[in-house]
Amino acid sequence: MQSSFKIGNIMDIPIKLDTSFLLALPISAYFFAINSQPYGFVGVEPTVVRYTLSTLSAIFLFVSVLLHELAHSYLAKRYGANISSITLLLFGGVASMEIPQKPGQEAKIAFAGPLTSLIIGFICLFTYNYVISSSSALSQNPIYLIIWVLGSMNLVLGIFNLLPAFPMDGGRILRSLFARKMSYVKATHSAASIGKFIAILMAIYGIYIGDIWFPLIAFYIYGSASNEDRFYSELDRSV
Numbered sequence: 001m002q003s004s005f006k007i008g009n010i011m012d013i014p015i016k017l018d019t020s021f022l023l024a025l026p027i028s029a030y031f032f033a034i035n036s037q038p039y040g041f042v043g044v045e046p047t048v049v050r051y052t053l054s055t056l057s058a059i060f061l062f063v064s065v066l067l068h069e070l071a072h073s074y075l076a077k078r079y080g081a082n083i084s085s086i087t088l089l090l091f092g093g094v095a096s097m098e099i100p101q102k103p104g105q106e107a108k109i110a111f112a113g114p115l116t117s118l119i120i121g122f123i124c125l126f127t128y129n130y131v132i133s134s135s136s137a138l139s140q141n142p143i144y145l146i147i148w149v150l151g152s153m154n155l156v157l158g159i160f161n162l163l164p165a166f167p168m169d170g171g172r173i174l175r176s177l178f179a180r181k182m183s184y185v186k187a188t189h190s191a192a193s194i195g196k197f198i199a200i201l202m203a204i205y206g207i208y209i210g211d212i213w214f215p216l217i218a219f220y221i222y223g224s225a226s227n228e229d230r231f232y233s234e235l236d237r238s239v
């Protein structure tokens with residue numbers, strides 16, 4: 001069974017939707033419908049308006065994720081790396097590309113994504129706070145809440161991706177910094193170890209405050225760090 005399908009091309013890069021993405025839209029829309037501002041639309045009545053705003057926000061969120069991936073891809077292309085595709089998945093997106101030879105380039109490519117998310121986040125929050133909120137006509141209309149929700153989500157996306165742990169961009173930035181001083185395999189191992197340590201701290205924190213999401217995300221981060229480490233050390237042995 002095909003696990004992804006192509007929806008178009010941007011900058012000559014095939015844009016694909018993973019089949020898990022079909023679940024992502026309703027899950028994200030539901031998340032926005034049951035969370036309060038600035039992460040959702042609880043309190044907006046009638047229900048049909050709340051769910052319409054939530055669905056629109058879910059679509060815009062994935063457009064934001066696509067822009068994040070395109071920022072990585074744009075810079076990677078400029079450095080001459082091949083990008084085979086961008087795929088949108090249940091949680092976020094992946095740009096499949098060659099890893100550039102120069103560690104400094106990998107760091108810049110990795111940083112371009114979160115930087116784009118932070119810029120979109122700040123522009124949305126600035127617009128909401130200084131344009132929408134200050135006008136009584138605009139602030140009465142719940143449709144503009146989408147700008148606030150999108151701003152907050154893009155900030156979360158940017159900050160979360162800067163965590164120095166695989167598979168987040170922060171993990172790649174860290175690896176490329178290490179790779180200036182050591183081999184790529186050793187740099188991956190060191191970055192993965194830091195990622196695992198952060199995952200353990202995150203799990204302990206989650207258990208301490210009684211929030212199940214932290215241990216779940218920590219488990220995912222720990223697994224990703226192990227995979228990345230194993231992948232490169234096996235690659236090293238096979239060369």
Ligand SMILES: [Zn+2]
Nearest residue numbers: 113114161169
């Ligand atoms: Zn990214």
